[in-house]
Amino acid sequence: MRQSPLVVVAHRLPIDDSVAPDGACEWRRSPGGLVSALHPLLRDTPATWVGWAGGTGPAPHLPDVDGVRMHSVPLTGDELRDHYEGFANATLWPLYHDAVEHPEYHRRWWEAYQRVNQRFAEAAAEVAEPGGLVWVQDYHLQLVPGLLRELRPDLRIGFFLHVPFPPPELFMQLPRRAELLRGMLGADLVGFQRAQAAHNFAQLAAKVLQLPATDRRIAVGDRVVRIGAFPVSIDTAEMSALAARPEVVDRADRLRQDLGGPEHVILSVDRMDYTKGIEQRLKAYRELLASGDVKVRDTVLIQVAVPSRERVARYQILRDRVEHQVGRINGEFGRVGEPAIHYLTQPFDRAELAALYRIADVMAVTPLRDGMNLVAKEYVAARVDDTGALLLSEFAGAAAELPQAYLVNPHDLEGLKQELLRALRATPEDVAARMRAMRDHLRHNDIHAWAGSYLSALEESGSLLGRRVTA
Numbered sequence: 001m002r003q004s005p006l007v008v009v010a011h012r013l014p015i016d017d018s019v020a021p022d023g024a025c026e027w028r029r030s031p032g033g034l035v036s037a038l039h040p041l042l043r044d045t046p047a048t049w050v051g052w053a054g055g056t057g058p059a060p061h062l063p064d065v066d067g068v069r070m071h072s073v074p075l076t077g078d079e080l081r082d083h084y085e086g087f088a089n090a091t092l093w094p095l096y097h098d099a100v101e102h103p104e105y106h107r108r109w110w111e112a113y114q115r116v117n118q119r120f121a122e123a124a125a126e127v128a129e130p131g132g133l134v135w136v137q138d139y140h141l142q143l144v145p146g147l148l149r150e151l152r153p154d155l156r157i158g159f160f161l162h163v164p165f166p167p168p169e170l171f172m173q174l175p176r177r178a179e180l181l182r183g184m185l186g187a188d189l190v191g192f193q194r195a196q197a198a199h200n201f202a203q204l205a206a207k208v209l210q211l212p213a214t215d216r217r218i219a220v221g222d223r224v225v226r227i228g229a230f231p232v233s234i235d236t237a238e239m240s241a242l243a244a245r246p247e248v249v250d251r252a253d254r255l256r257q258d259l260g261g262p263e264h265v266i267l268s269v270d271r272m273d274y275t276k277g278i279e280q281r282l283k284a285y286r287e288l289l290a291s292g293d294v295k296v297r298d299t300v301l302i303q304v305a306v307p308s309r310e311r312v313a314r315y316q317i318l319r320d321r322v323e324h325q326v327g328r329i330n331g332e333f334g335r336v337g338e339p340a341i342h343y344l345t346q347p348f349d350r351a352e353l354a355a356l357y358r359i360a361d362v363m364a365v366t367p368l369r370d371g372m373n374l375v376a377k378e379y380v381a382a383r384v385d386d387t388g389a390l391l392l393s394e395f396a397g398a399a400a401e402l403p404q405a406y407l408v409n410p411h412d413l414e415g416l417k418q419e420l421l422r423a424l425r426a427t428p429e430d431v432a433a434r435m436r437a438m439r440d441h442l443r444h445n446d447i448h449a450w451a452g453s454y455l456s457a458l459e460e461s462g463s464l465l466g467r468r469v470t471a
């Protein structure tokens with residue numbers, strides 16, 4: 001088994017699970033923040049990505065992709081159900097997102113979570129070079145840092161949580177809370193999207209495990225674990241360059257013509273997820289149509305909602321409800337050849353997404369809770385001429401970095417309607433000033449800056465060993 005100096009461990013590999021007849025495979029760029037963030041980073045890096053390749057058969061042997069080794073970890077059908085769909089996406093996901101849907105607890109799911117985490121830890125232990133660096137990602141694999149440290153104490157281990165980390169009042173619900181905290185504390189550095197999350201984690205380490213903890217360091221026996229906020233980002237230059245390509249500009253012009261040349265285009269791009277606030281947003285839009293504040297001929301709403309986690313009951317229910325809502329709104333307010341909402345559930349390639357971002361006068365990103373929301377950042381990066389208004393939920397991690405957006409509380413329907421109208425009616429000067437400031441921020445705070453700051457903090461974490469933590 002060849003070993004690598006850098007190993008990324010994530011529940012999913014970034015490639016399609018179907019390998020072409022000639023054995024070649026493509027980067028998957030599946031809709032989702034984790035793959036979007038890590039893909040531009042790893043290209044041409046001598047690294048190994050450990051993850052699940054999709055499907056429930058034996059682990060396929062995959063060729064390297066863009067110089068990165070793909071090491072697949074198999075899952076059985078029962079593990080897919082109990083680990084991925086169960087503990088990860090029906091217990092932790094809702095709990096970590098403010099319990100906007102009720103988290104479910106089942107002992108069988110926890111057993112599968114442990115088993116799958118053990119398998120990922122063993123795979124990482126196998127492919128990491130002596131003294132190498134292993135970077136574990138997200139809520140599916142919170143036990144991996146601890147398990148990996150037992151197998152390979154020589155490694156430098158990082159953990160990054162892409163989703164929010166909840167306040168103690170919510171986390172305390174988890175029947176296996178102590179084990180999950182201990183698992184994460186196997187890392188040398190635990191990174192979060194926001195400082196508040198690091199604070200929540202430190203409080204829990206002190207309360208549940210009685211460890212000396214500050215918002216920057218936690219003492220675990222003779223080790224010091226560093227914690228901190230590292231807001232994830234996008235490849236800003238790449239998205240800006242893509243949006244400026246002549247074929248993307250042409251495509252955007254054609255899209256606008258196909259829409260009948262409306263005065264305003266509003267766009268939303270989400271995974272079909274109950275955290276994204278899709279139902280609330282559609283309700284607000286329906287009321288604006290009903291009151292006549294928005295008119296179908298002048299204004300077009302494009303809602304892209306790519307299906308996600310489709311075997312999880314809550315996601316099936318959400319999709320049915322959204323489709324019912326869209327059908328109803330189009331039935332009530334659409335005209336022949338002029339639907340009120342253009343509803344698309346297809347995955348798009350990056351160029352098509354960039355063209356969509358280009359035609360959006362207002363981008364509505366209104367999740368009820370979101371770790372970061374990369375779509376908001378992609379939109380800003382694509383607005384190369386400083387036009388376009390970003391309507392952004394206060395509950396998205398991105399809001400802390402983009403205060404110049406039109407910020408909204410998506411639970412407040414009236415507020416949502418008013419802010420959407422404000423964004424639609426804003427002067428070009430106001431819009432441009434806000435967009436310039438946001439673009440400036442993202443130019444300096446891109447995915448490379450994120451990885452650089454995380455990895456240098458991880459390098460430094462070793463030098464903290466032996467220092468005392470005063471809580």
Ligand code: ADP
Nearest residue numbers: 031032033036270271306346347348373374375
């Ligand atoms: P989450 O992490 O919850 O999936 P983010 O907004 O952080 O949400 O990331 C979503 C990523 O998925 C973005 O990079 C976005 O471009 C991509 N994406 C969303 N919808 C689609 C789609 N229909 N086709 C292709 N990519 C998509």
Ligand code: G6P
Nearest residue numbers: 012031032033034138162163309
């Ligand atoms: C979020 C999570 C990722 C996940 C992605 C897509 O970004 O933080 O870990 O990969 O959603 O979800 P999926 O279940 O399709 O991997």
